[in-house]
Amino acid sequence: MIKFLDLQKINAFYNAEFTAAFNRVLKSGWFILGKEVEAFESEFAQYCGAKYCIGTANGLDALILILEGYKQMGVIKEGDEVIVPSNTYIASIIAISKAGLIPVLCEPNIKTYLIDATLIESKITSLTKAILPVHLYGQLCDMDAINTIAKKHNLKVIEDSAQSHGAVYFNGKKSGNLGDASGFSFYPGKNLGALGDGGGITTNDHELAEIIKALRNYGSHKKYENLYIGINSRLDELQAPMLSIKLKHLTEDNAYRRQIAQRYLTEIKNEKIILPEAYHPNAHVWHLFTIRTNKRDELQLYLKNNGIETMIHYPIPPHHQKAYSYWQDKSFPLSERIHSTILSLPISNIISHDEVSEIIKVLNIYQ
Numbered sequence: 191m192i193k194f195l196d197l198q199k200i201n202a203f204y205n206a207e208f209t210a211a212f213n214r215v216l217k218s219g220w221f222i223l224g225k226e227v228e229a230f231e232s233e234f235a236q237y238c239g240a241k242y243c244i245g246t247a248n249g250l251d252a253l254i255l256i257l258e259g260y261k262q263m264g265v266i267k268e269g270d271e272v273i274v275p276s277n278t279y280i281a282s283i284i285a286i287s288k289a290g291l292i293p294v295l296c297e298p299n300i301k302t303y304l305i306d307a308t309l310i311e312s313k314i315t316s317l318t319k320a321i322l323p324v325h326l327y328g329q330l331c332d333m334d335a336i337n338t339i340a341k342k343h344n345l346k347v348i349e350d351s352a353q354s355h356g357a358v359y360f361n362g363k364k365s366g367n368l369g370d371a372s373g374f375s376f377y378p379g380k381n382l383g384a385l386g387d388g389g390g391i392t393t394n395d396h397e398l399a400e401i402i403k404a405l406r407n408y409g410s411h412k413k414y415e416n417l418y419i420g421i422n423s424r425l426d427e428l429q430a431p432m433l434s435i436k437l438k439h440l441t442e443d444n445a446y447r448r449q450i451a452q453r454y455l456t457e458i459k460n461e462k463i464i465l466p467e468a469y470h471p472n473a474h475v476w477h478l479f480t481i482r483t484n485k486r487d488e489l490q491l492y493l494k495n496n497g498i499e500t501m502i503h504y505p506i507p508p509h510h511q512k513a514y515s516y517w518q519d520k521s522f523p524l525s526e527r528i529h530s531t532i533l534s535l536p537i538s539n540i541i542s543h544d545e546v547s548e549i550i551k552v553l554n555i556y557q
């Protein structure tokens with residue numbers, strides 16, 4: 191059986207370093223917001239090329255905290271609108287709702303699955319305050335076009351970088367340094383994954399960074415003094431060193447994922463299968479390798495019967511979720527088509543070339 195993602199194997203590689211880090215934290219007796227979190231924040235900011243990084247409990251909170259930070263700054267207010275792709279993972283949209291703002295869905299490009307920047311301006315109203323591009327499946331959005339639109343209409347650009355750690359844009363800048371602020375997830379299965387939940391925010395905006403640093407810790411800069419009504423969403427002192435350890439390998443891991451993706455792109459030859467489009471090699475870190483096919487469930491079953499595990503990211507479009515029943519009569523035909531035809535093949539930093547050969551062989555004889 192070729193697993194979709196073998197987290198046990200991915201993390202086993204770091205066993206000795208993880209154990210040493212665990213013992214170090216245990217021995218220190220300091221478990222919340224200490225040296226380990228500070229060290230990771232500084233390393234990750236540097237990795238992304240951003241001035242500041244603030245660790246959070248997870249990726250959803252990272253996005254919520256950015257929006258709450260802008261509310262504290264008076265840039266955004268309750269009831270304002272944020273433009274977000276209609277085919278994203280639901281967390282991007284929930285973050286907007288949880289911050290008391292209105293998500294406005296914008297269709298993607300069906301070949302790249304990324305928000306279609308040519309449609310964004312038609313979604314802008316007097317209430318629009320931000321665009322939240324999602325670098326879905328690991329590929330960077332058209333940030334030149336998005337930043338140009340944002341500048342023209344005085345909007346903030348908040349990257350959802352939960353799937354794109356380490357992706358590099360044409361200009362050499364990385365995910366996390368391509369807008370005004372960026373939210374990351376370190377959920378175990380992400381390209382940079384913790385041993386549990388974790389998240390982070392990067393930004394070059396000093397004021398925003400200071401506010402978020404307080405907001406994630408009850409709104410407090412200084413113990414027992416509260417400037418804001420904050421939340422408790424801190425990156426764990428035990429998770430931070432695990433992330434520091436894995437961060438050292440991220441560039442190499444992403445390069446390996448690119449090799450695997452390149453093999454899928456050139457060696458899968460079956461007219462029933464539509465391959466994803468990557469517009470620039472470094473702008474994609476292949477968090478997921480997603481193909482499309484008309485009889486998706488049939489192909490998934492065929493692969494399963496041939497010992498290959500696949501997943502669907504994601505089976506239900508956000509506007510058809512019961513949680514957002516007020517969108518039930520809306521139509522987003524491209525998203526609907528993507529959600530009903532998409533299938534993710536196994537890809538990771540540890541999948542072997544033999545396994546990839548097997549997957550390609552099985553796909554190429556599928557009729």
Ligand SMILES: *Cc1c(COP(=O)(O)O)cnc(C)c1O
Nearest residue numbers: 248249250279281282352375377
């Ligand atoms: C994983 C993910 C999130 C949320 O991250 P959590 O750490 O699970 O809260 C947000 N957006 C996207 C696109 C994601 O893939």
